[in-house]
Amino acid sequence: MVTIKDVAKKAGVSISTVSRVINNSKPVSNEIRQRVLKVIKETGYVPNPLARSLVTKKSQLIGVIVPDISDFFMGELLNGIEEVGKIYDYDILLCNSYGEPDEELKYINLLKSKQVAGIIFVSWKMEKRHVEAIESGNIPAVYISKNAKDFDIYSVSIDNFKASYEMTKYLIENGHKKIAFIKSSVQDSIMDSDRFKGYKKALEENNIKLEETLIKEGDSTSESGHYLMNEIFEFKNIPDAVFAANDEVAVGVINCILDNGYKVPEDISVAGFNDIKLASLYRPSLTTIKQPIYDMGAVSIRMIVKMINEEEIGDKNIYLPYKLIERQSVSKK
């Protein structure tokens, strides 16, 4: 491996000079600059990021902690993070926490010891100790989590309350009165409450009373959706629409409805949340709330970069626009 020393020697200058040309840190006479550049090209010299980080105390690594890599949501999010990160020359150190708080904490400390330039923390549900661990490191961080707004931190999300309210209203306006709501309990947090609150408000405004037997909660998998929908069927209190906490759950719900001999959306309508790739692929295609997942990733890392460069950031909590996507899974009036 060719080092700065080799380049210096071959160019007949000191390593300081070489350092200056590669970093543009101080003026160097044009003649020497060209000579050094030439040698660099010839030798194929690449600065050692490790040595560099060791002295500057900064790496070009952004640590990203996610609860589940194979979750459709994370893939798109990571895409956004990666793509924008590349623009600013940052690489991604990926950590899969399996949504376990202890793992999350372990990774936070690991990332700190690796002196990452920033952390993007994606979590189903954050705890105080996580925030404290990150913030104490004095390292730029952005949070993507259902309950991020409980803390005084930088976060990226959408307005879940409003989105949920709109979707519920949409269902009602299209003639649905008996609307089941399925939330994911791993997210028995503010944000789920937000979505639930939006649902509740829409019902209230339309004088529809909440039915306990139509409110279910499980985790955020399709299996869970299938299971919970079955419970609803067993109760014989059949809804004419189901609003699921996320698209995977929604698909599980639809499959269950189909398995029970009903049709979607003719007999029962189903709405999802997130608009992951699956939502448009699945048939019937899912009416859902489109979260700008890719953008959320992109914005997160952009914020980190700004923090690193000490640029001005507006609000600590960024709310991105969402959109109600009408597809086939909800029948229209």
Added chain:
Amino acid sequence: MVTIKDVAKKAGVSISTVSRVINNSKPVSNEIRQRVLKVIKETGYVPNPLARSLVTKKSQLIGVIVPDISDFFMGELLNGIEEVGKIYDYDILLCNSYGEPDEELKYINLLKSKQVAGIIFVSWKMEKRHVEAIESGNIPAVYISKNAKDFDIYSVSIDNFKASYEMTKYLIENGHKKIAFIKSSVQDSIMDSDRFKGYKKALEENNIKLEETLIKEGDSTSESGHYLMNEIFEFKNIPDAVFAANDEVAVGVINCILDNGYKVPEDISVAGFNDIKLASLYRPSLTTIKQPIYDMGAVSIRMIVKMINEEEIGDKNIYLPYKLIERQSVSKK
């Protein structure tokens, strides 16, 4: 940040001694060991991985280059890599190449300069220059690619020829004679040939002649599947079954068939390849070849670790077992 020096001073020993206890590299008297350990605990000292890598020339980082993070396949693969990596204390440096050869090459060099302990290179289609770039670095590497076996390298895959042969045979045995085949051209490589060859052999054995108008190729997205299936429809030479290069394509194919007013599998059967999560979620659920994606990731990183530790590895090319999964998208006799 507390360093090895601080620990040494506080414990009243030299830094070498501290280094020895944390690395177990040389004998240290029990008394001193305990004292050092105690100080480490008290101070919460964590060795700086950067400084460590700088001197040992080895990091605890495994670089993973994938062509598309949001691809369902990659998510599951990364899961396997991450989980096993964690066991051996390796972290994942994630690179998204977008399947572009130049990007791939750039990342390979980046990873080398970061002195990663190993590289897992996932690619739609590898070129000689990629292999050369990696192998010249003398760094452990495992390849997951359609055409990995063209090179003398470590790779993990399944026997695509046999799998494809079996699926085609299965279709034929269930009464299908006009079987379309859709490959993904980004993979116009050996492996696709392998799958294509398997398809061809099965047809030959059953005296079915190959029909050019039923062979299509595009990329590996559902959009591509939809588009190609449309082309087949336009040709008015309707098949009674379609064998798609992968599940996403298969879903696109089915959606197209549905859009054209046909039923799956009653009118046309569709088989996929890979068995990603989507395959069982989608309705009709996909009959497909189950690749052990998670295991492929797990095995890959396990191989890397073995290479790092200079343990014995058996074959250079690992073939994992696959399985034909019967679901709803193919009608049975």
Added chain:
DNA sequence: TTGTACGCGTTATCAC
């Protein structure tokens, strides 16, 4: 068994 001193490849602080 323990400590000293050097080197890993860079950047940064001085002098010149």
Added chain:
DNA sequence: GTGATAACGCGTACAA
């Protein structure tokens, strides 16, 4: 504008 040289935090021959 340029060049020594001290750091960064750690591992490890070499001495003791």
